[in-house]
Structure formats: structure tokens, C-alpha cells
Amino acid sequence: MPHDPNNVVHVNPEEPxxxxxxxxxEVLRCGGLVAFPTETVYGLGAHAxxxxxxxxxxxxxxxxEWDPLIVHVADIAMAETxxxxxxxxxxxxxxxxxxxxxxxxxxxxxxxxxxxxxGRDTIALRQPHHPVAAALLAEAQLPIAAPSANxxxxxxxxxxxxxxxxxxxxxxxxxxxxxxxxxxxSTVLDLTQSPPAILRPGGISxxxxxxxxxxxxxxxxxxxxxxxxxLRGPGMTxxxxxxxxxxxxxxxxxxxxxxxxxxxxxxxxxxxxxxxxIVSEEMRGAVEPCARFVACFGxxxxxxxxxxxxxxxxxxxxxxGVDVILCPLPPAEGLALALRDRLQRAxxxxxxx
Ligand code: TXA
Ligand code: MG
Numbered sequence: 193m194p195h196d197p198n199n200v201v202h203v204n205p206e207e208p209x210x211x212x213x214x215x216x217x218e219v220l221r222c223g224g225l226v227a228f229p230t231e232t233v234y235g236l237g238a239h240a241x242x243x244x245x246x247x248x249x250x251x252x253x254x255x256x257e258w259d260p261l262i263v264h265v266a267d268i269a270m271a272e273t274x275x276x277x278x279x280x281x282x283x284x285x286x287x288x289x290x291x292x293x294x295x296x297x298x299x300x301x302x303x304x305x306x307x308x309x310x311g312r313d314t315i316a317l318r319q320p321h322h323p324v325a326a327a328l329l330a331e332a333q334l335p336i337a338a339p340s341a342n343x344x345x346x347x348x349x350x351x352x353x354x355x356x357x358x359x360x361x362x363x364x365x366x367x368x369x370x371x372x373x374x375x376x377x378s379t380v381l382d383l384t385q386s387p388p389a390i391l392r393p394g395g396i397s398x399x400x401x402x403x404x405x406x407x408x409x410x411x412x413x414x415x416x417x418x419x420x421x422x423l424r425g426p427g428m429t430x431x432x433x434x435x436x437x438x439x440x441x442x443x444x445x446x447x448x449x450x451x452x453x454x455x456x457x458x459x460x461x462x463x464x465x466x467x468x469x470i471v472s473e474e475m476r477g478a479v480e481p482c483a484r485f486v487a488c489f490g491x492x493x494x495x496x497x498x499x500x501x502x503x504x505x506x507x508x509x510x511x512x513g514v515d516v517i518l519c520p521l522p523p524a525e526g527l528a529l530a531l532r533d534r535l536q537r538a539x540x541x542x543x544x545x
Contacts, residue, residue, distance in 0.1 A: 199361055200352060205229065205369035208327045216365055217332035220245075224364035225252060227341040227355045228328055230320040232293050232377045232395055233348040233503070234355050235264065235338030236363065237328075240274075243305040246337050250307075252362045255344045260310035261337040262295050262378070263317050266329035271317045274301050274335060282383055284404055291321040293378035293395025308337050314384055324369045340377060347435060347503040347538075350375050354507060375500035376530045382411075393529040435506040437468065437514050439539040441521040446492040449520045450475035457482040460516055468514035470505055472498075475520065485512050492520070495527040502531060506538065 203212045216226045223245040226237045236253060238245035240263045250257055265271045268286050272278070278298045285296060300315035309315050320326065329336060340348040343358040352368035379394035381401065390398060390410045401408050440456065442449040450471070457467045457479065468485040472492035480486045487505040490497035509517050519535055522528035 200366045213327045227366040229369040230325045231322040234341040236341035237336040237338040240335035240337035246307040264336040290319040295378045295380045297382040347506045397526045443521045450478035453518045454478045454482040465515040468509035470519040
């Protein structure tokens with residue numbers, strides 16, 4: 193078995209070893225970068241109030257400087273030190289959904305560095321649920337700025353191995369606690385608009401938010417705009433979550449999608465293309481004989497399973513060098529909405545060509 197590089201440390205996902213957490217907190221205090229698991233995906237963390245440390249995140253990820261970061265907090269009290277005039281609904285939502293996969297955008301306090309918020313006067317905050325992230329925040333007693341720990345434009349990392357592939361030894365420490373439980377990122381909810389708007393669907397569903405807020409709007413994603421209007425041009429890149437291959441999406445009943453995917457796979461292979469497919473259990477029989485690489489995620493409707501596997505599967509299909517990835521598109525409800533959004537963005541890349 194190959195040895196782990198010396199910046200990777202294994203940590204128990206349920207009961208993180210205090211020695212490991214202390215070491216990671218020390219790296220953050222000294223202005224270093226620590227990749228750590230959250231319940232959604234791995235994050236690339238830096239001391240949020242240390243502008244130099246935060247700048248390193250952008251360099252290491254090759255992230256454009258206009259894209260602001262999420263700040264992770266130990267609790268609501270820590271969040272309150274970073275905001276001005278948070279509306280009452282901020283507390284209501286934080287009490288109900290934190291710790292958890294909900295990021296709240298509110299007006300920032302003056303001492304939060306511009307680097308974190310990309311010059312905006314708002315800040316995105318979330319208290320993560322994962323025991324390793326929680327232990328790190330409790331030990332460091334610092335807000336931790338952390339985007340997903342992938343290279344910009346690659347699918348988010350759901351395993352420490354993905355972080356290593358993308359960022360390698362450019363990170364001071366990678367805490368490896370195995371696969372992340374949820375597999376898609378948090379929901380980003382903008383509370384500075386009225387009514388609040390979902391900027392990115394994620395782990396907390398629109399329906400869950402509506403139990404507290406009443407109707408919530410969804411900001412039209414770049415991918416939707418490209419898909420619906422056929423728009424092109426700079427700023428329309430939808431490059432997040434994009435695998436190297438072209439992604440083609442199918443919509444309808446599982447049996448119909450399976451048939452369409454199978455015939456499309458045959459047609460593409462006849463053109464000499466290497467075809468990968470992501471299927472549900474019930475599509476497997478029809479698609480497997482027709483495509484080179486088929487990844488299966490469980491029954492249609494088992495969105496938890498699809499969420500856990502989606503980003504890792506996109507990486508595997510990429511590494512196998514497929515030209516096209518065929519995938520069924522989940523419906524716009526519950527956790528499926530987040531999967532739908534990520535797949536539409538992944539497919540958006542092909543519309544740019
Ligand atoms: O689950 C997650 O949210 C993961 C884990 C590590 O917490 N983090 C994550 O971060 O996905 P990132 O940087 O990959 O995505 C953060 C999203 C971006 O789309 C960014 O534009 C948005 O949040 N965002 C951050 N600050 C914002 C702000 N002030 N206003 C509007 N959007 C903001
Ligand atoms: Mg990201």
C-alpha cells in the first residue's frame with residue numbers, strides 16, 4: 193500500500209482525536225491552510241480574520257478573486273461577532289438548522305477582511321455539523337473561511353483523496369475522516385433580499401426553509417439561464433462542478449430515460465466516443481450493455497445515495513477519460529433540486545463550446 197503524504201492525517205470521523213485537532217488548530221492560528229471534512233464536502237480552511245491566510249486559499253484553489261468564501265463558525269454567538277444588523281429570521285433559521293448544511297448571507301461586520309467577502313458588504317455564514325469540523329472550530333475558537341477544497345472548476349471533494357488529487361502538498365494539513373456523509377454542498381440563502389432567496393440549492397431543502405419563512409425564491413442559476421435561453425458569453429461559464437467530459441442530461445420516467453440513454457450511448461459509441469453513464473438501479477439493465485463505464489447510485493428517488501456518490505462518480509468517469517457522461521436529471525424538489533442544479537451546471541460547460 194502506498195504511504196500517505198506527510199500532510200495527510202487520519203482522524204476518527206465520530207470522535208476526532210484531540211491531539212490531531214490541536215495540531216490543526218495550531219496550523220490555522222499560524223496562518224496555514226487546513227483541509228477538513230464537513231458533513232457536505234471537504235473544505236479548505238484558513239483563519240477568517242487573517243487576510244494573508246485567506247489570500248492563500250485563492251492562490252491554492254486557483255479561485256477567481258471575485259468569488260466570496262463561506263465563513264464557518266463554532267456557534268451562533270461566534271456568528272454574531274461577524275455581522276451587523278442580522279434580521280430576526282437569521283436567529284430563527286440558525287436555531288432550527290445549525291449545525292447543518294445551511295449557509296446564511298447577512299451584512300458583515302467592518303473587521304471582516306474584504307478578501308473573505310470578495311469586497312462585498314455581506315458575509316456567508318454556516319455552523320457545520322460534522323464532528324471533526326465542530327471540534328476544530330471549538331478548539332481554534334476562530335471563524336474559519338473555507339470554500340470547497342477542490343481546484344476551481346472541479347467537482348467538490350467528498351474524500352480526502354480528492355483534495356490530495358487537486359491540491360496536493362499546497363495544503364499544510366489534510367484531515368482525512370473518510371467520505372463526507374451528505375456529498376453535496378450547503379444551501380446558500382440570501383437574507384439581505386426580501387423575500388429571502390436561495391442562491392444555491394443544497395443540503396437543506398427549499399421545503400424545509402419554507403416551514404420557517406413561507407415562500408422562498410430561487411435565484412436563477414447560470415446553468416438554467418444558459419439552458420433556457422441559449423445564452424453565451426463571459427460570466428456564463430457555469431464552470432463550477434464541471435467534469436472534463438461533456439455532460440448530457442435526460443428527463444422523464446426512469447424506464448423512458450433508460451431507453452433514451454441506451455440509444456444515445458450506442459449512437460455516440462458508433463461515432464467513436466467513449467461513453468460513461470450515471471444510472472439508478474432500475475436503469476442499469478438497459479444502459480449497462482450499451483456504455484463503456486456505468487456508475488449506479490441506488491433506486492431512482494434515493495437522492496441521499498445519489499448525493500453521496502455524484503461528485504466522486506464524476507471524478508471517476510473523468511479519470512477513465514470518457515468523452516461524454518449521460519445522466520438522468522432529478523426533479524426540482526427536496527434534495528433532488530441540489531443534484532439537479534449541480535448536473536445542470538456540469539452540463540453548462542458543454543453549452544459553452
Ligand atoms: O457545504 C458547503 O457550503 C461547503 C463546505 C466546505 O462548507 N463550502 C462551499 O464553499 O461549498 P464554496 O466556496 O465552494 O461555495 C460558496 C458559495 C459560492 O457560490 C459563493 O459565491 C457563495 O457561497 N457566497 C459566499 N459568500 C457570499 C456572499 N457574501 N454573498 C453571496 N454569495 C456568497
Ligand atoms: Mg466550491
